[in-house]
C-alpha cells in the first residue's frame with residue numbers, strides 16, 4: 081500500500097531557481113564589498129622561510145595568521161587544521177594569506193606580485209609512502225585513526241579452512257562537482273561577526289568561528305545562502321573559508337567576499353578518500369562464506385578533518401548486505417601530504433561497497449558459481465546481526481527488491497545471452513546490493529541531541545526553525561510537507577527560511593542522510609504537539625530534542641552494538657556495452673529498487689536516486705582524478721569529466737514501502753544510499769562483458785586492455 | 791584599455807566604458823546585476839552562464855564584451871517574462887527537473903533554444919541539446935522529461 085504523503089507536489093523552490101531569481105552567495109553584493117583571493121602553497125610540504133610582499137596600495141589588505149584573535153585551528157575532531165599556514169605548509173594549495181580589496185583585478189595583481197621562499201621538506205605522497213615513512217608527519221605512525229572489531233571467532237575458521245580467497249580492491253579520488261563553487265561573505269558590524277555562505281552545516285561554521293575569534297557565541301551569526309549543490313563537499317570545508325572572510329572582515333571593517341573559481345575549488349577542496357581494501361574469505365564445501373576479513377586503508381590527506389568518522393562508516397559497511405558468521409574488520413586512515421580528503425555522499429561506504437561487492441563476485445567466479453546465486457544465499461535477513469553485532473530488528477525486503485530488479489532488467493536472460501558474446505561489442509550486466517545506515521555513525525546523534533522547533537505564526541501559518549539546509553536535495557519540500565500534513569495546513573502556509581543561527585536551534589548538520597529520519601521525526605512530533613495545543617495562544621513554539629529509541633545500544637570504545645538506528649536498502653542492475661576496439665564503455669540502462677521506509681515525496685526521492693546513481697556511475701567510469709607531486713592533475717571540467725545528458729542512462733526506478741516506526745510518516749534515509757551500489761554494479765557488468773576481473777575504479781581503458789592481455 | 795561599447799540588453803540599448811576583453815558574464819553580473827546568469831566553470835564547459843546572443847545560445851564566460859557591439863543579448867532575467875518561459879517552468883515543476891537550481895536557468899534557455907528549432911524533439915535530440923549544460927544533482931532524466939513535457943504543452947507555439 082502506498083502512503084498518501086508520497087504523492088509528489090511541486091517543489092516550492094522551483095520557480096525562483098528556474099527564473100534565476102534565487103540569490104546564491106556570489107549574487108549577494110553589499111555596499112562597500114571587498115573581494116578576497118588566497119595565496120596558496122605551490123608544493124606539498126615545506127617550511128616557509130620568507131614572504132616578500134609588493135607595495136600594498138591604500139584600501140588593500142593582507143590578512144594572515146597574525147590577524148587571528150583566537151585559535152588558528154578549525155574546530156573538528158582533531159585541532160590540527162590551520163585556517164592560515166603557520167611555519168610549515170603540508171599540502172599543495174594550503175592557504176597562506178589573503179589579499180583583500182575593492183577591485184578584483186588589482187587584488188589579482190597584488191597576489192601575483194607576492195613571492196614566497198620555501199625550504200622543501202620530504203613529502204609523503206601516497207598510502208604506500210605513509211605506511212613506509214620513517215619520519216612520520218602525524219603522530220608516530222601517520223595514522224589519523226585506526227579501528228578493529230570482530231564478530232564470532234574468525235581466527236580458527238581461517239586456520240581450518242580448505243578454501244581461502246583473497247582480493248585487493250582500489251578506489252580513486254572523487255570530486256563532488258557541485259555546480260555552484262564554494263563561497264562565503266563575512267561582515268563585522270558593531271562587534272558582531274556575520275558569515276553568509278554556501279554550506280551544509282551552519283552550526284559547524286558557527287562553532288569554528290567562535291574558536292577562531294574567541295568571541296562569545298552571541299557575537300557570531302551564520303546564515304546559509306541558497307546553496308547550489310554540496311554532496312558533502314560543503315560539510316567541513318566552508319568552515320575554513322568562513323574563517324578567512326571572518327578575519328578579513330574584522331581586520332578591514334568591511335564586508336568581504338570569497339568565492340572560489342572552479343579550478344581553485346577543484347584544486348583545494350576535499351574529495352572522497354582514495355582507498356585500498358584487502359579482503360580474505362574462508363569458504364566451506366557448500367560454497368558458504370564462513371569467515372571474512374576486511375582491511376580498509378584510506379588516504380586522509382594532510383589534516384585529520386572528518387576522516388576518522390569516514391573510516392568508521394566504511395568499516396561498518398565492510399561486509400555489505402551479507403550474513404557472515406565470523407568477521408574481522410580493521411582499517412586505518414593515513415596522513416599524507418595530499419590535499420585533505422573529506423565528506424562526500426556515502427561517507428566511506430561507497431569504497432567499502434565497491435570492495436565487498438567485487439570480492440563476492442570474485443569468490444563466486446573462483447568457485448565457479450553464479451555470482452547472483454552466490455550473493456543471494458548470503459543475503460541478511462531480519463534478526464541477523466551486523467558486523468558490529470547490532471541487531472537488524474526491522475523487516476528487510478531486499479529479497480523482494482532483488483527479484484523485482486531481476487524482473488525489470490530481464491537479468492537472467494541477459495546474463496545468459498551476454499555470456500556467449502564474442503563480437504566487437506560485448507555486453508554485460510552487473511548487480512549492486514547495498515544499504516545505508518541512517519543518521520550519524522555510532523555516538524553522533526547522542527552527542528549532538530539535535531533540537532527542532534516549530535512556531536505558530538498566525539491561525540493558519542507556522543514556521544520551521546531548524547539548522548538543516550536545502551542544498552538541492554529537497555529539504556524545503558520534504559520538511560514542509562511533513563509539518564503541513566501533520567498540522568493539516570497547506571504546504572504554502574509553512575515557512576522555512578534559510579537557517580540563520582541567530583534564529584534557529586542546532587538541529588545538527590545537514591549530513592549523514594539524517595535530515596528526514598532524525599530532524600523530520602522531531603518536526604513531526606513537534607507538529608503533533610503544536611496541533612494538540614493550537615488554541616493555547618496566538619503564537620508560540622514547540623521544540624523537540626532527539627534521543628535514539630531506547631533499544632539502540634552502542635559502545636563507542638569497543639565499536640559494538642547498533643551503529644545506526646535504522647537502515648535503508650537498495651538493489652541496482654547496470655547494463656553496459658564495451659567496444660573492444662576502442663575500449664569505450666556505454667551504459668545502456670539501469671534498473672533499481674530502493675527501500676527508504678516511506679517516501680515523503682516520490683519525485684524528490686526519484687531525484688535523489690537518479691542523481692546519486694549517475695554520480696556513482698561517474699565514480700566508477702569516467703571521473704578520473706589523480707595527483708602529481710601532491711597536486712591534482714585535473715584542473716576544470718575540461719579534464720575532470722563528469723557525465724552529461726548524453727552519457728546518462730535511462731534509469732527505471734521503483735520503491736518498496738517499509739515504514740520505520742520512529743521515522744516521520746515511516747520515512748528512513750535516502751540521500752546517500754543510491755550512490756553505493758552503482759560503482760560495483762558497473763564494474764561487475766564490465767568485468768563480465770569482457771570476462772576479466774576488475775579490481776579498481778575508475779575502470780580505465782588501459783586496465784581493460786591489460787586485463788585482456790593477461 | 792577602456793573602450794565604449796554598445797549592445798542591446800534585454801531589448802534596451804546599453805552603453806558602457808570598459809575593457810573590451812572583459813567576459814560578457816562579468817559585465818552582465820557586475821555592471822547590470824544580472825545574477826540569474828551563473829558562473830559554474832568559467833571555461834565553457836557547464837552552460838550555467840548561458841545567454842542568447844542574437845538569438846543563439848552561447849556561454850557568456852567565453853564571450854569578450856568588445857566583440858558584441860550592436861548585438862542583442864537576452865538573459866533569463868528577461869526571458870522569464872515570456873509565455874515560452876512559463877510553459878517550460880511549469881513543465882520543469884511537473885517533472886521535478888529542479889534540485890539545487892544552479893544549472894536550471896541555463897537548462898531552461900537550452901530547452902527553449904531546442905524547442906524553437908525543433909518543437910517535437912525525440913529523446914536523443916533533447917539529450918544532445920542539453921549536452922553542453924552540466925547538472926550534478928538530477929542525473930538529467932527528470933530534466934529530459936521536463937523538456938518532453940514542455941514540448942507537448944507548448945504544442946509547436948514557440
Ligand code: FES
Nearest residue numbers: 831832834837851
Ligand atoms: S561558466 Fe560559462 S560554461 Fe561554465
Ligand code: FES
Nearest residue numbers: 890893925926927
Ligand atoms: S539542479 Fe543542481 S546542478 Fe542541476
